[in-house]
Amino acid sequence: MSISPLFRWPNSVNHFITTELAAGDFIVATVGGVPYTLPVKTVTNNTALTLVSNFTGPTQSGSAWSAVPRLALNMVTAALVAQSAEALRGLNYDKQNWQQVFSGTGNITVRLPDQSEFSGPSWKYLSDNMATKSGGAVPVNQGGTGATDAAGSRKNLGLGSAAILDAGPDIGKVMTVGFNSVGIGSVNDAGVPPLGNYNRTDIPRGIYTGAPTAPGAPGSNGGAIALIMNGSYGFQLAKQNLYSALQYRECRAGAFGDWWTLYSSGNTTRASDGTLKAASPIVKLFADGSVETNEESQGVTVTRQAVGEYLIEGCIGLNADAAWGGIDGGFDIPTDRNKQPRIWLDYKVNADGSIVIKTYHRMHASAPEFARNRIGHTDANRTFTEIVADGEPVDIPADSFVSVRVEMPVNSIWNQKQKDILEAMEKAEYERQQETQP
Known part of the structure; x- marks a missing residue:
């Protein structure tokens, strides 16, 4: 179909048709203020071309037009x-x-x-999981308080009267922890150094770590803990390390008394006669050679070598504690109901520190018949025959034991524990000092 007169151009521009348009391209022109995009079927010459479909717009001469290549429109x-x-x-x-x-x-x-x-x-x-209010309150089982006021909320949540109290040292307030309060707690939690003076009377109630060499301290390796009560009137409890005895002293009108040691099953031993003696380190020796040690004598072993002869190893001789009578008195032997010794005891300390204990039968010839401690049997004629003579080797009585106070080597289990505890405390104190330095 031939193009309408609209698309006939003057001869001065005719040469542009064949050079700028080809079949399949488009021409764009504005006719009557309306833009038209028209596909070109064929180009006849520089003055005529054929469109793919009839042009339905108005006829107009001399309109400007633009060529749009097919490739550009495809893009x-x-x-x-x-x-x-x-x-x-x-x-x-x-x-x-x-x-x-x-x-x-x-x-x-x-x-x-x-x-x-x-x-x-x-x-x-x-x-589905949104809380549903009841009377304006979210139930407790849905994350609420079940009430619309503070008192009801505390009740539903199981909070007691302390929930409405302030913290502080005054009456009617909740007791708190630390150096500047009346509660029980470590001063280190508040960033305060250990007690440098046990004789202070301005320290609030509480439990504090303390330097073992500070004035007023009981004195020992390790760090003491003091419970100060009511300033210048009260008492202090102290314990140097994990295994030491608990000590205490009173304070009256700012004057401190002496430290006293509290004895317990941890620092005493019950002798064969039932009495208590200061323990450390103690070995209980039985008739068959079995042994019972306390914490300080761990590692000691006993061997029964013969009748009435026992070898104690793992120690370095006897302890010279004066409470036990010195180095030659570190024994406690069984007695009868009249407090008479039931055996004789002799010992020898070997070069390696081991101890040989020897026990012998002991009679009391001057005592009444029932108290002479005779070992034998009675025949049908009620005649008594002794089978063990006085001074003859005999095992420790089966219903009793011999207590021996020994000296332990520096590498014993107990001493190693004490060393580890001391090193741990010194390390913790060093780290605390490093953390508190500006």
């Missing part, structure tokens, strides 16, 4: 298709996401057009 179309597909894909994602938001039962994952994702609870989950 525009392809870009439009891609953008439309992306927009449609986004709409599909939105539809899927909204369906999850409305109908999901738990956590859902939302995917965006750029393929990024994030997770969270669905609206249905939030609705």
